[in-house]
């Protein structure tokens with residue numbers, strides 16, 4: 001048996017990442033993931049494949065009409081943020097059935113113990129695990145399939161997805177080992193920048209999330225100027241002035257979060273932001289943050305609204321993207337079936 005493991009450098013440089021249409025896009029999704037997606041597309045050294053992961057979204061209940069709307073709106077968000085469907089492959093997961101087909105194989109590779117250790121499973125299933133869907137438990141195996149069906153070498157994500165990417169690597173290593181073949185790459189996570197974990201505006205210990213019941217906890221990419229300003233004005237803070245040095249943010253999660261958001265939006269290091277605002281009160285910092293957020297986000301939300309006027313065009317982009325995605329995925333699935341021992345028709 002050949003036990004050598006190929007590193008991602010031996011495969012063509014290909015990026016894959018996805019976002020769930022489980023609600024509206026948040027500032028966390030934008031800064032933690034989408035902004036990186038655009039950078040990696042524009043760097044030009046990767047083939048970039050981006051996906052609306054609708055099969056992941058239904059691991060918790062989704063109203064069918066809202067899911068369709070959220071998928072189209074997410075597609076509009078990708079394009080408005082700078083993803084060019086002529087440069088990147090842009091599609092929704094359910095239109096490429098190879099994801100689910102490879103996920104079944106990976107359900108048979110991954111171990112129950114691996115899944116039980118996943119913190120997202122524990123957080124989302126909560127105390128009532130017996131009532132959670134089987135899909136929610138198997139979520140990381142589908143995510144491994146999303147990535148490996150393209151032999152993707154790099155996956156830009158927020159910090160919360162780090163553990164799932166480690167599991168993707170474990171699935172690839174185990175598959176390669178079990179079948180004695182170096183077939184799947186060992187994917188590199190790309191978790192970079194000052195906003196890899198944007199926190200709730202109401203609680204600095206909780207991640208900003210599209211499914212948080214409190215709308216005030218997040219900035220939605222569709223929020224208007226007044227709503228953004230109001231949410232930032234009401235964001236939880238502490239009574240102290242801002243520090244001039246980064247160490248001064250220790251033990252101040254809400255202050256750190258707002259500074260990180262400013263730093264990511266302004267594309268300035270945290271040290272530079274603190275040099276400008278150190279010693280100032282939040283009453284002075286928050287209006288500056290609102291102004292910056294509106295300046296950066298308003299053009300994106302306006303473009304999203306414009307694109308949403310033509311849902312036929314959005315659906316066309318998604319089905320064209322799915323064709324391109326399947327052109328890569330189909331031969332990889334076929335080869336996987338062959339490795340596993342399935343008889344195929346040709």
Ligand code: AQP
Nearest residue numbers: 020022028029032033157158196197198208209210211
């Ligand atoms: N708060 C965040 N800060 C930085 N990055 C984030 N991401 C999500 N929230 C933050 C990153 O966005 C990408 C897409 O995430 P997802 O939609 O697949 O699922 P999620 O991580 O579970 O995001 P949400 O918003 O919290 O969705 P719900 O509420 O439906 O669970 C990922 O790269 C993620 O890291």
